[in-house]
Amino acid sequence: MANQILLLTTFLAMTCALVIAFEPSPLQDFCVADTTSSVTRVNGLPCLDSKLAQADHFFFSGLHIPGNTSNPVGGKVTPVNVVQIPGLNTLGISLARIDYAQWGVIPPHTHPRATEILTVLEGSLYVGFVTSNPDNKLISKVLYKGDVFVFPVGLVHFQQNVGKGHAVSLSSLSSQNPGVNTIANAVFGANPSISDDILAKSFQVDKTVISSLQAKF
Secondary structure (H helix, E strand, C coil): CHHHHHHHHHHHHHHHHHHHHCCCCCCCCCCCECCCCCCCCCCCCCECCHHHCCHHHHCCCCCCCCCCCCCCCCEEEEEECCCCCHHHCCCCCEEEEEEECCCCEEEEEECCCCCEEEEEEECCEEEEEECCCCCCCEEEEEECCCCEEEECCCCEEEEEECCCCCEEEEEEECCCCCCCEEHHHHHHCCCCCCCHHHHHHHHCCCHHHHHHHHHHC
16 A cells, blocks of 8 residues: 555656646746846746837838848848847747749758748749658658748758749748758858768768868858
């Protein structure tokens, strides 16, 4: 009987701990990010006193302005996340406008903290993502104005303008701070650099090829 009571008590304690540790719903109306706070050991940004909240904490202007695509990849992302709108803090959502020059690309990248849902506003895009090991299956499609495509959280994905002119898309992401890891930048532009010996063996190419690629990032 004593053992049964102990087991029941342990189970209840674990259950209560899980309930306390996981709260799927906000505990307040909002948590405007306080970027001046000295508190750093939090998952996200600390909250500004709600009495100090203003309309501008929930506002961003300029998403109608085309991004400058005069760069080597011909693509430009205009983010609207917690950095631009402090009021997004803890709300789990953000936006990004993406502009593409003709044949411009958004190179293969991941969002470690968010699923992305993309809508084509103008032009046509070739988009795709790659499933995780061991299959590494490419799932891709050409999208046209009004089409929508989903990139699952954490998976490598890309976009390319395959139309005759400028293209624009709008993405919603399931995090106020989704993060971006561009594969080429992470691998060849790491600081400090990843050993050329490791990269040469990983990509099965000569070290001179690795050095050339690292010089670009």
